[in-house]
Amino acid sequence: MRYLLYREQQLCTDIETAWAFFSSPSNLSVLTPPEMKFKVRSELEEGGIYEGMLIDYNVTPLLGIPMKWQTEITKVMPLVCFTDYQRKGPYKLWNHQHHFAENEDGVRMTDIIDYELPFGLLGDWVHRLLVKQKLETIFDFRFQVLEKEFNKK
Template sequence: MKIYTLHREQVLPISLKEAWDFFSTPLNLEKITPAEMGFVVLTDVKGKSIYKGMLIEYRVSPLLGIKMKWVTEIGDVSEPYKFVDNQLKGPYALWEHTHTFKEVPGGVLMHDDVRYAIPLGILGEIAHVLVVKNKLKNIFDFRGETLKKYFKG
């Protein structure tokens, strides 16, 4: 299984507490995901912040409008600096997304580090080159632009 990585970083003009409060609230993920992904949080998480072991179920349409279930578990949590979500069920053979936050002059430096793998062996590798790599890039580009507007940075 070939493992790929995606890294993004962005400075947001907010405090560390504001960053943690926003990103550790599962419902906010819907706000920063492109509409065409059909991303919906199914688990009742209203008013809840993440915690180690938290299971969150989503519905997502990653390709061709095909709906599928995605279940993640929150792994490591080091409030307010870091948390990790790991896919238990979904479109990837591996999905490990590490979110880190660090105070810097002017706000918070946010890092997204994703380790992921595509199922289906060589077919998955071909799909990665033809579709998945660019799809993920576009999703994280959208997030970056949306966060700039949301936090007016």
């Protein structure tokens, strides 16, 4: 079964700053809970992301089991959106869209993740038991990090 995770957050910053932060793969470790031991393994080039860019990671998503993950940047519209698609990793499908829209308060950032687990009915059971809550926890952590980074009061 395919699932959809949708999150929005208002950021009190300009579009250029938001884009620079989110389009830098090195910031992914800042946005991931420390217990997941997220590490970018790819040599990162100057100039940010581009279509066709492959990024390799190490991550420990569930039950302390380390995994390798590779995503490809499949779409880039500077200052508007980009999409990363899992090429290798724990999901049968992982397609993560990042959208940015300027408004009077700064930038509205939206994440849309279309995902599916492997193993059919077993994957659906694991989703209900573990994965759905884990993803909610990860994106709750991300929300708090972004509040501190962009919405300091």
